[in-house]
Amino acid sequence: MAQQPTSSALRALALEFKSLQEEPVEGFRVKLINDENLFEWEVAIFGPPTTLYEGGYFKAHVKFPPDYPYSPPTIRFMSKVWHPNVYENGDLCISILHPPIDDPQSGELPCERWNPTQNVRTILLSVISLLNEPNTFSPANVDASVMYRRWKESRGKDKEYENIVRKQIAASRTEAEKDNVVVPTTLDEYCIRQKPRPQESEADMTDFYVDDYGDDLDDDEEEEEEYNEDDEDSGNEES
Template sequence: MAKTATSAATKALQQELKSIQKEPLEGFTVNLLNDNLFEWEVAIFGPPNTLYQGGYFKSHIKFPSDYPYSPPSVRFATKMWHPNIYENGDVCISILHPPVDDPTNTELPSEKWNPAQNVRTVMMSIISLLNEPNTYSPANVDASVMYRRYIDSKGADKEYENIIRKQVMSTRAEAERDGVKVPQTLEEYCVKASSSKDHENNNDDCILDYLDDLDPYDNNDDSDCNYNESNTDSGNEES
C-alpha cells in the first residue's frame, strides 16, 4: 500500500513539476531541493501594490508519500513577520490542513485540502494571505496585534509596515546572489498563459486576479491557527 501511494505521488509530482517548468507561473519559481522530488524550494515574489512589493521570499515545500490525497507542508526559509506564519517559518493556512473532522476547528471542509489542489493553488493562497492575514486565530500573536493596529489606524501606525518593508529590502541581496530579477510592476509580475492545449481553457492568466477583490483594511478569516510553542524553534533564518 505504501509503495503504491509513493508511486502515485511520484507520478503526480513529476507531472506537476514538468508543467510548471514548461509553463512558468506568475508570482513564484520552483526548484528541487537536493534533487528530491518530494522537497521543493519555492521562491515567492511580493505582489505589486502591496507591502511585499519587490520581495523575494524563499520557502520549502515537503510533500507526503500519499500526495495529492494529503497536503504538503510549507515553511519559509526567509525570515517572515506575519500573523499566520510561525516564528520557525511554518505556514498556517486552511488549504494546508487535512480534511479531517475536528470539533475544535472552525474551518469549513471546503476550505481545507482536497486532491484537486496543487502547488499553484497553495501558492495563490499564501500570496493572498501575505496581503490579507487572518488575525482571528493567529500563529504569531505579536505580529497579529501589530497588524491589527496597522489596520485599525488605516495605516497611520507604521510599526507593522516598517518591519515588512525592512524584510523586503533584506531579500534583495539574496535575489542578486541567485541572479533573479524580482518583478516590480503588474506587467512584469503577470505571466500570461501560452496557447498550449494545457492552458487554452485557462482564463486565470494572472495570480493578481486572485487579489483584485482584496481590501488590505478588511480582515478575512480563512485560516484556523493557534499559537504553539513547538513552532517557535529555529529554522526561519533570514536569507
C-alpha cells in the same frame, strides 16, 4: 519504518513539476532542492505589486508526503517573513494545508481544508493571497497579528508592522541579487505572458512515470496482439 512513496504520488508530482516549468504561474517560481528527490521543492514567492509585500523575494521549502495528493504538503519559509499566519520558525499555517477533519475549535470548515483536488498552483496562489489578506482570527504569530490589526485599523498610521515588513523586504532583495533573480515590482513585470503550449504525445510524458507504468503499457500491447491472433484464427475456421 518510513512510509515508501506511492507510484501515484511520484506521477502526480512529476506532472505538476513539469507543468509549472513549462507554464510558470505569476507570483512564484519552483525548483527541486535535489534533482533526485521529487518530494522536496524550493519555492520563490514574489511579493505582489501594490501590496505591503511588494518587491519581496521569499524562499520556502515544500515537503510532500509519500501519499500525496491524498495528504497535504508542508511549507516552511527559509526567508524571514513577519506575518500573522507564519510561525517564528517559518512554518506556514493556512487552512488549505490542514487535513480535512472536523475540528470545531479551529473555526475551519472541512471544505476549507485540504482535499486531493488541490495542487501546488492552488496552494501557492493561496499563499500569495494570504500575504495581502492575513487571517487574524487564528494567528500563528500573535504579535504580528496584533501589529497588523493596529496597522489596518489606523489606515497605515501605526507603522510598526509596516516597518518590520519593509526591513525584511530589503533583506530579501539582497538574497535575490545573490541568486541572480530580478524581482518584479510592477504589474507588467509580475504578470506572465503565457506562450502557446505545444502538443505532446503520450510518449513524451512517460519519462516522468515510474518504471512499472511502462510495463503496464507493454502488457496492454501483448493483450491486443493476442486478441488480433484470436480474430484471425476465428476467420480461418469459418472459411
